[in-house]
Structure formats: structure tokens, C-alpha cells
Amino acid sequence: MLRGIGNLRHDVPASLVVFLIAVPLSLGIAVASGAPLVAGLIAAAIGGIVASAFGGSMVQVSGPAAGLTIIVAELIAAHGWAVTCLITALAGVVQIVLGSLRIARAALAVSPAIVHGMLAGVGVTITLAQIHVVLGGAAESSPLVNLRELPGQILTNHTESVAVGVLTILVLLVWSRLPEWRRFPVRRIPGPLMAIALATGVSIVMSMDVQRVSLPALSEGLGIAPILPQGDYAAIGVGVATIALVASVESLLCAVAVDRQHAGRRVRLDRELIGQGAANLASGTLGGLPVAGVIVRSTANVQAGGRTPMSAILHGVWVVLFVATLSSLIEYIPMAALAGLLVFTGMKMVDLAHIRNLRAHRERHVYLVTLLSVVLFGLVEGVVIGLAVTMIVALKRLTRATVIITSAGDRHHAIIRGSLTFLAVPRVTSALNTIPPGSDVDLDLSVDFMDNAAFDAIHSWRQSHERTGGAVDIDELHEDWYESAVTGKPPREKTPLLSVRPWLRPRVRGEEAHTLASGLLISGARDYHDAVAPRLGTVMAELSAGxxxxxxxxxxxxxxxxxxxxxxxxxxxxxxxxxxxxxxxxxxxxxxxxxxxxxxxxxxxxxxxxxxxxxxxxxxxxxxxxxxxxxxxxxxxxxxxxxxxxxxxxxxxxxxxxxxxxxxxxxxxxxxxxxxxxxxxxxxxxxxxxxxxxxxxxxxxxxxxxxxxxxxxxxxxxxxxxxxxxxPRPRSRPGRWSLRTGDTPSGTPSG
CATH class of the missing domain: 3.40.1050.10 (Carbonic anhydrase)
Incomplete structure (x- = not known):
């Protein structure tokens, strides 16, 4: 209890920082979704209070997410806002059920390449749509049309609204690159807040004739109750499943990512999914946008010093108090400024760092295919295409058995690595058939799986080769898949290279230890190079910057x-x-x-x-x-x-x-x-x-x-x-310990 109160000195300032970021972003996402503006603020408040109170993350901040804008916009266009609220509430129920069934980790099975590609596609779609608003026009029906009409907008529209939108984007681009001055730490002020404030101030001082935010009373937003659709229940079901899946995956991936930024308790994924479901149920019921974990606000929370869920809860409380008492200030904001904020947000969603990270895993094509498919065909279709490409790539990798053959005189050494399935048989047999008949062969099988077709191919080749007078000596470095197929016994597990733990190696003692010391060190280095380094590469690449x-x-x-x-x-x-x-x-x-x-x-x-x-x-x-x-x-x-x-x-x-x-x-x-x-x-x-x-x-x-x-x-x-x-601690008793500094062991070492 005392520790929780002590954390308030960290959580309260962090909550204010997140609140200042959340208000303009929530308004902008509501604009991009075609929802009532107050719906974004309702979702921000509920995401902060409900998701954090019932969730399993210490520092994640939830609210309306840019990744859901396309889905929400399509649902509103097809069914209307009140039915979309019902879909949001039902998606929350689905999330609660999934979290109660303890299957939250299954959502992490979706490849990050697909998730980031989906978010990048949404970012491109938002940017292409909102840049028309910045230029004084209106967003068209599809990204391709928006792209086609963009040159005309640039050439023909030069209004005051354009100046406001461009100013907002320029401030956001420059703000994070400003030097940090000790006397005036400007970068501690959130960039979105400063951009909106400057754009609003300039438009007021210069008496610009621009369209401004028209915010209804909070009670009007709360008065929107979900209604049942008039038929087309299949489409409603698809919408519920889509919101639940996308919001869940985005929230869980965000929670895992933000866990790397703080030293507190790790996220409890099932509980976090229940918290997200409770927030969506409440948001949909009260007329708010769908809620998900948001990486921008979560990262800002950690960097501002947030330590417990109280910082996210308080940020939601500040949103409610602000709208209830100072909502008139929001109505000075130009709509072009919110459009500029959305353009910048959309551009940031195309994260080049993710593309570089995916290069090590050879999954950039999955990212790019998903991105382009979302832009060209829509979010759901794009994700389905991304999943299909991932499955094809996974199937192709099953054929990627590596065969290395070297020779020394009449003796040949063959190494086969990978998963040996029927798909790899042509490559393996083609390589083995290059070994001259009658030669002696050392065959090392470093495989993690071998199906019957692969075994039959290797075994047949061995028998054929030995009939020519050659000898084949087979060693298996992982499980004994070949030997088990010959003897009919289950594979005997060896210590796989990919799970080597040097601290669990058998101890070597006495003279043998002195003899083998250098060999053990070199052997361990080789194990690391072959098995651990490839899997550690992505982590170390991220750390290479510092x-x-x-x-x-x-x-x-x-x-x-x-x-x-x-x-x-x-x-x-x-x-x-x-x-x-x-x-x-x-x-x-x-x-x-x-x-x-x-x-x-x-x-x-x-x-x-x-x-x-x-x-x-x-x-x-x-x-x-x-x-x-x-x-x-x-x-x-x-x-x-x-x-x-x-x-x-x-x-x-x-x-x-x-x-x-x-x-x-x-x-x-x-x-x-x-x-x-x-x-x-x-x-x-x-x-x-x-x-x-x-x-x-x-x-x-x-x-x-x-x-x-x-x-x-x-x-x-x-x-x-x-x-x-x-x-029991070592107590300072007379005649026992003499500490030379003024402190004693019963001091306060934990600070």
C-alpha cells in the first residue's frame, strides 16, 4: 500500500503527459474514422480507466487506435454509428471470453510482419486520405483515387486551411529534432500538443477563416445507445470478429513491446485481454470508439516515469475532467490541424526500423505484400493475403534443407541440415547422387525432423551406394530420426544445438579438465556461433545503436x-x-x-x-x-x-x-x-x-x-x-561485525 502511494509521485506527472498527447490524437482518430468527435474522447477516457484497472500490464495505455480507423470507417459507412457501437461492445465480450479461456498467447502466433505491415497499410491509407483535407479538399473513396487526385489538390488549393495543416506537420517533424536545453526543456512538451496549440494560436491571431472543431456535449455522446441491426447479421459477425482480432493482436503486441522499456512486473496477457474486452464493452455501450493498446501513449508513459496502472487510469480521469469543464477550448482547434496530425501519424506508422528488423528473418516481402494489399483491397483482405503469404513461405522453408558435400581424396563428407520432409527429397537425393560410387562417405544428419519419405530416400541411397562397394557412416547430431526409423523405436533425444545451455554442461574435473579446457571453450564458441548467434542476431541488431x-x-x-x-x-x-x-x-x-x-x-x-x-x-x-x-x-x-x-x-x-x-x-x-x-x-x-x-x-x-x-x-x-x-539477516551484535563506515547492515540498501 505504501509503495503504491509512493509511486504516485511518478505516476501523476506521467499521467499528465499522456493526457496531453491523448486528447489531440483521440480527436484526430475520430475524424479519420468518420465517428462523432466526442467518441474519441470517450474511448480515451474508458481505455485509460477501465483497460488499466482490469488489465494485466503495468504501464500500457489504451485508447482509440489508428490501426482500427479503416475498419471503423467501413463499419460506419455500412451500418451506421449506433450499430458500430454495438459491434464494438460485442467485440469486447469476445475478448473477455478469449481472455477467460487463457488463449491470449495464441494471438502472438500472428507474424509481426503481418501486424506491422497491416499498420503500415493503415498509415498509408490515412495519410493519402487526410492529406486531401490538409490541402483544402475532401478525402476520396479509396487510396488509389486519393493518390490519383493528389497532384490536382496540390496545384489548385492554397487556402488558409492549407497553411494551418502544413504548419502542424512541420512542427511535428521538427519538434523531435530540437536540441534539449536545460533551462527550457522544450522536448518534454508533447509534440502533438505543441503542434495543435501553435496551429490554433496562429489561426486565432491571424483571424483565419478556417473550419474548427464542433464538439457536442459529453452527455450527447453518452446518449448514443447501441441498436440492433436490421438484418445482415453475417456482416455484423464479421465486423465483431475483425474488431476483436485486430484490437487483441495490436494490444498484446504493444504490451509485449512496452515490457522491454520498463523494469516492473511483466504483462499478464490473459488478464490484459480481459481488460481490453471490458474497455471495449464499456466504450461501445457509452458511444465510444473501439479501444486497443497504443504504443505511442504507452512509450510516452514509460519515458515520463509511469510505474503502475495508476498513471494510465489518471490520464483517463484527466480526459473526463477536461471535456466536462474545458471542452470549449477544443472548439478553437482548426480541423486542418487535426488532419495534419493524422497525416504525420499515418507516416509514422510506416516504421523503417521494423523493415530493417524483418530483413534478418527474410520476412520483408510478407510486410510489403500485407501493406500493399491493405492499401489496394482493404484491411481484412490485406491481412488474409498476408497470412496466406506467410503460410506459403513457411511451407517453402520446409524444403530448405541444406546439403554440403566436401571431399578429401576418396572420402566424402556430407552434412544435411534442416527439416527433412517429402518436399526436400528432390534436393537431398540430387546432392547425394553427385557422390562417386564406391567412395567412403561420412554423413552427418543435423535435422530436427525427418518424415518417412525423407528417410526412405536416404536409406535407399545408402543401400544403393553400399552395393557399389562404398561405405556410409551416418552420425545424427539431434534426435536419432534415422536410427529410430531403422529400429522402429521412438527418436532418442539428444541435446539440440538450439537449446544448449553452457551452464548445464557435464562437469569435467581433474587432469582431464586441464587437458580439455581450451577444447571446451572452443567447442562452446562453435555451438554459440552455429546455434545461438543466428537467433540472437535480431536482438543484437536492435542494440547495435547503443x-x-x-x-x-x-x-x-x-x-x-x-x-x-x-x-x-x-x-x-x-x-x-x-x-x-x-x-x-x-x-x-x-x-x-x-x-x-x-x-x-x-x-x-x-x-x-x-x-x-x-x-x-x-x-x-x-x-x-x-x-x-x-x-x-x-x-x-x-x-x-x-x-x-x-x-x-x-x-x-x-x-x-x-x-x-x-x-x-x-x-x-x-x-x-x-x-x-x-x-x-x-x-x-x-x-x-x-x-x-x-x-x-x-x-x-x-x-x-x-x-x-x-x-x-x-x-x-x-x-x-x-x-x-x-x-535471517546478519545482525550487528556486540562482538560480531565492525563496519567502518557510518551505516549498518540494518540501513536502507534498497533505496
């Missing part, structure tokens, strides 16, 4: 500690410092290591990490040296002296149990002392005091492989699992 880790982790150099493994993190998440004993010398300590101070300053001041964690562990050799007051070398003695941890007085006796307990307590006391040392760094201290940085004490218990976190409120280490029992 790093933005959320945590500085200071850990012991002990080989048994794997920071990314025990924290469930991946590339780009942790900025790591490792040394003997996870020591952080105090800022004013004599002979403090310059490298350590530079690393901390770089992580805090340059990378802007949001937390610093110190991770110690049980059975730590450094802790044992601190306990005994001894070290193997003078360099280690000097290094341990910088820890700030004193030797216990008196030292533990010869009792094995007592020494083990003292050793364990010493390692935990060392962690807490390093947290205290961190507070001596001015940059760390200032950011902790400002609530911008969190200090976390971690302790890893090697025998049980359990990670423990220091609980500030309880004053003790607790296992990371929610159902774990607390671990």
Missing part, C-alpha cells in the same frame, strides 16, 4: 555466479562490474580504484541506470579472507581492506557449524557494506535521494541455487520466490 541497461550489477568474480542467469536478464539489460568479493571501495577511500569509480559514474551519469545491485554469494573466498583477517597475497589484502568490512571480534572458534554460519553471515554483511559504500558516491547519493535510483542487495546461495533479496521493511534477506521463507 546500450540502455536498466541496472548496474556489481558481482563477485566467482565462476559459479552467472549474473544474467540468476536475474533472468538478457543482452542490454545489465551493465556489469565483477571483481573479487563484489567490493565497492568508498568514494573517499585511500587508493580507491579509478576503474571502479569510472564505471559507477558512467553507469549512473551516462547510461542512466535505474538501479544498482550488489550481488554476493555463499562460500565466498573473499568473505573467508575477511573473516580470518588473512589473504594469499599483499594485493588481495589491500583490496579487501577497501571493502570497509572489519574482522569479527572475537573470531569464530574451531566449531565447524559455527564457522560455516559466521562465514555465511560475513558474505551477507559484506553485501550490505558495499551498499553503504555506494552511498558515499555523490552522484549515487543524490539520485537515491531524488527517487531516481534504487539500491538493491542480493545474495546467492550456491548449494540451493537460490537468490535472496534484502527486504528493507523486514530488515532481512528474503528468497526471491514469493512463497519462500525469509532468510
Amino acid at each position: 546500450q540502455k541497461p536498466h541496472t548496474l550489477l556489481i558481482a563477485c568474480a566467482d565462476s559459479r555466479i552467472v549474473p544474467n542467469l540468476i536475474t533472468g536478464s538478457g543482452p542490454g539489460d545489465l551493465f556489469t562490474i565483477r571483481n573479487v568479493g563484489n567490493i565497492v571501495p568508498a568514494h573517499d577511500a585511500p587508493d580507491v580504484e579509478a576503474g571502479m569509480q569510472a564505471a559507477i559514474d558512467y553507469a549512473v551519469d551516462v547510461l542512466g541506470v535505474r538501479s544498482i545491485a550488489v550481488c554476493g554469494h555463499s562460500q565466498c573466498g573473499a568473505a573467508a579472507a575477511m573473516l580470518d583477517g588473512e589473504a594469499p597475497s599483499s594485493a588481495l589484502r589491500s583490496w579487501f581492506a577497501l571493502s570497509g568490512v572489519g574482522r569479527p571480534d572475537p573470531a569464530p572458534g574451531p566449531d565447524a557449524h559455527g564457522r560455516a554460519e559466521a562465514w555465511h553471515e560475513m558474505s551477507r554483511a559484506n553485501v550490505l557494506q558495499q551498499i553503504a559504500n555506494l552511498r558515499t558516491y555523490p552522484g549515487v547519493r543524490d539520485r537515491v535521494a531524488a527517487g531516481e535510483l534504487e539500491l538493491i542487495a542480493l545474495h546467492y546461495d550456491i548449494p540451493t541455487a537460490r537468490l535472496h533479496i534484502f527486504d528493507e521493511a523486514a530488515g532481512e534477506f528474503r528468497a526471491a520466490g514469493a512463497d519462500e521463507v525469509p532468510v
Whole structure:
């Protein structure tokens, strides 16, 4: 409860930023959809309040989405606004049912290439339509007609409305590229708000004769009740399914994407789908647009400091209060300014970064086909065509078995990789038949599947080749598909290269370990290069522009500690410092290591990490040296002296149990002392005091492989699992620990 109240100082400012972005965008989406303007504001308020209150994401912000504009516009044209409200409400019911059935993850099976291609197609359609409005004309019936008529609009229309629309687009293009001034941080003002405000101000000051927003009272929008259609129930059903599917996929993908931007609890997809359904049910019932998770508002929420669903809920509350009390201000906004905002939004939906990411997976053609199909034929048709292309590509990839044949004298080496199905048989047999009769062959099968046709082809080739006097030695690097077909037994699983976990390799000890050390390292590097690197390529490509880790982790150099493994993190998440004993010398300590101070300053001041964690562990050799007051070398003695941890007085006796307990307590006391040392760094201290940085004490218990976190409120280490029992903390008792700085282990290491 107290933590939730503490987060309000982050959530309230974030909610105001999102509110300022949501109002103009919601109005613009309502314009593009052909719906009443107030419907966009109703959807914004309900998306913020209902979806966030019942959803499963910590920071996602929901509201009217640009990706749904074409669907809504077609539904309004075919059935009218009141029936469209009914379709929205029914789509919400479908989403609630799907979420209750716990099948939300099935929506993620839709290829991101199709989703982003669909959104890009919608963006092109919006841009081509609204640019006519910016130029003083009216949107035509289809994107092709809009494109054909565009030159005439550019040549013949030069009105004041055109100036307002062009000004809005120029402000939006320039705003994100402005330098960040400390005295006047203009970029903290949302670009859409500034563009609409400037365009409105210029139109008022210069007394421009332009069409402005006409906003009915909020009660009029709430008075629109959904009505039953007069027949054509099949089309209504298709509309419900379309809204439910597109809104669900867009919301879930948005929730997963925004999860990468914050360090809080991960999204609960089924619950999020239920929350989206509840919002659509409420929005349709009250006369609002369909609701979905929106990446622009969600990203703005995270960047503004939002931490809990309260920021999204409050943004919805601000929308309601604004419309109820200050709606007259909206009526000064020129319609051309909203059209300019929509043109910019449509252009942004064609994201070149997605195209670059899809290149690594060879799915750009799926993206482009979906985009063009949405523009040429419509949203539903475009998605269906995209799905068809994806299925064809997947089927084609089943034939993409790689066959590599090399030779050394009379001996040939053949490697077959991929999935061996009947579709790959022609390629495989054609390659194997190039091997000269009578030669000896080493055949490596690195396949993840082999059907009967593929087995029969390889087996027949082997028998034929051996009849010519040659020998065929078959090795299988994955499951024994070939051997199982010969023996009639199920395939015996081996360790697939794609799921190699180096930390689960069998331990090699003694002299054999010294003999094989370099071989194991090289073997592991090869496994990584062949199996892991191709799958990691997309992630690393995204990180190639720069790093933005959320945590500085200071850990012991002990080989048994794997920071990314025990924290469930991946590339780009942790900025790591490792040394003997996870020591952080105090800022004013004599002979403090310059490298350590530079690393901390770089992580805090340059990378802007949001937390610093110190991770110690049980059975730590450094802790044992601190306990005994001894070290193997003078360099280690000097290094341990910088820890700030004193030797216990008196030292533990010869009792094995007592020494083990003292050793364990010493390692935990060392962690807490390093947290205290961190507070001596001015940059760390200032950011902790400002609530911008969190200090976390971690302790890893090697025998049980359990990670423990220091609980500030309880004053003790607790296992990371929610159902774990607390671990007693090292208490500062007389004659036990002597900490050289002013802080004690019972301080506040978690900040």
C-alpha cells in the first residue's frame, strides 16, 4: 500500500503527459474514422480507466487506435454509428471470453510482419486520405483515387486551411529534432500538443477563416445507445470478429513491446485481454470508439516515469475532467490541424526500423505484400493475403534443407541440415547422387525432423551406394530420426544445438579438465556461433545503436555466479562490474580504484541506470579472507581492506557449524557494506535521494541455487520466490561485525 502511494509521485506527472498527447490524437482518430468527435474522447477516457484497472500490464495505455480507423470507417459507412457501437461492445465480450479461456498467447502466433505491415497499410491509407483535407479538399473513396487526385489538390488549393495543416506537420517533424536545453526543456512538451496549440494560436491571431472543431456535449455522446441491426447479421459477425482480432493482436503486441522499456512486473496477457474486452464493452455501450493498446501513449508513459496502472487510469480521469469543464477550448482547434496530425501519424506508422528488423528473418516481402494489399483491397483482405503469404513461405522453408558435400581424396563428407520432409527429397537425393560410387562417405544428419519419405530416400541411397562397394557412416547430431526409423523405436533425444545451455554442461574435473579446457571453450564458441548467434542476431541488431541497461550489477568474480542467469536478464539489460568479493571501495577511500569509480559514474551519469545491485554469494573466498583477517597475497589484502568490512571480534572458534554460519553471515554483511559504500558516491547519493535510483542487495546461495533479496521493511534477506521463507539477516551484535563506515547492515540498501 505504501509503495503504491509512493509511486504516485511518478505516476501523476506521467499521467499528465499522456493526457496531453491523448486528447489531440483521440480527436484526430475520430475524424479519420468518420465517428462523432466526442467518441474519441470517450474511448480515451474508458481505455485509460477501465483497460488499466482490469488489465494485466503495468504501464500500457489504451485508447482509440489508428490501426482500427479503416475498419471503423467501413463499419460506419455500412451500418451506421449506433450499430458500430454495438459491434464494438460485442467485440469486447469476445475478448473477455478469449481472455477467460487463457488463449491470449495464441494471438502472438500472428507474424509481426503481418501486424506491422497491416499498420503500415493503415498509415498509408490515412495519410493519402487526410492529406486531401490538409490541402483544402475532401478525402476520396479509396487510396488509389486519393493518390490519383493528389497532384490536382496540390496545384489548385492554397487556402488558409492549407497553411494551418502544413504548419502542424512541420512542427511535428521538427519538434523531435530540437536540441534539449536545460533551462527550457522544450522536448518534454508533447509534440502533438505543441503542434495543435501553435496551429490554433496562429489561426486565432491571424483571424483565419478556417473550419474548427464542433464538439457536442459529453452527455450527447453518452446518449448514443447501441441498436440492433436490421438484418445482415453475417456482416455484423464479421465486423465483431475483425474488431476483436485486430484490437487483441495490436494490444498484446504493444504490451509485449512496452515490457522491454520498463523494469516492473511483466504483462499478464490473459488478464490484459480481459481488460481490453471490458474497455471495449464499456466504450461501445457509452458511444465510444473501439479501444486497443497504443504504443505511442504507452512509450510516452514509460519515458515520463509511469510505474503502475495508476498513471494510465489518471490520464483517463484527466480526459473526463477536461471535456466536462474545458471542452470549449477544443472548439478553437482548426480541423486542418487535426488532419495534419493524422497525416504525420499515418507516416509514422510506416516504421523503417521494423523493415530493417524483418530483413534478418527474410520476412520483408510478407510486410510489403500485407501493406500493399491493405492499401489496394482493404484491411481484412490485406491481412488474409498476408497470412496466406506467410503460410506459403513457411511451407517453402520446409524444403530448405541444406546439403554440403566436401571431399578429401576418396572420402566424402556430407552434412544435411534442416527439416527433412517429402518436399526436400528432390534436393537431398540430387546432392547425394553427385557422390562417386564406391567412395567412403561420412554423413552427418543435423535435422530436427525427418518424415518417412525423407528417410526412405536416404536409406535407399545408402543401400544403393553400399552395393557399389562404398561405405556410409551416418552420425545424427539431434534426435536419432534415422536410427529410430531403422529400429522402429521412438527418436532418442539428444541435446539440440538450439537449446544448449553452457551452464548445464557435464562437469569435467581433474587432469582431464586441464587437458580439455581450451577444447571446451572452443567447442562452446562453435555451438554459440552455429546455434545461438543466428537467433540472437535480431536482438543484437536492435542494440547495435547503443546500450540502455536498466541496472548496474556489481558481482563477485566467482565462476559459479552467472549474473544474467540468476536475474533472468538478457543482452542490454545489465551493465556489469565483477571483481573479487563484489567490493565497492568508498568514494573517499585511500587508493580507491579509478576503474571502479569510472564505471559507477558512467553507469549512473551516462547510461542512466535505474538501479544498482550488489550481488554476493555463499562460500565466498573473499568473505573467508575477511573473516580470518588473512589473504594469499599483499594485493588481495589491500583490496579487501577497501571493502570497509572489519574482522569479527572475537573470531569464530574451531566449531565447524559455527564457522560455516559466521562465514555465511560475513558474505551477507559484506553485501550490505558495499551498499553503504555506494552511498558515499555523490552522484549515487543524490539520485537515491531524488527517487531516481534504487539500491538493491542480493545474495546467492550456491548449494540451493537460490537468490535472496534484502527486504528493507523486514530488515532481512528474503528468497526471491514469493512463497519462500525469509532468510535471517546478519545482525550487528556486540562482538560480531565492525563496519567502518557510518551505516549498518540494518540501513536502507534498497533505496
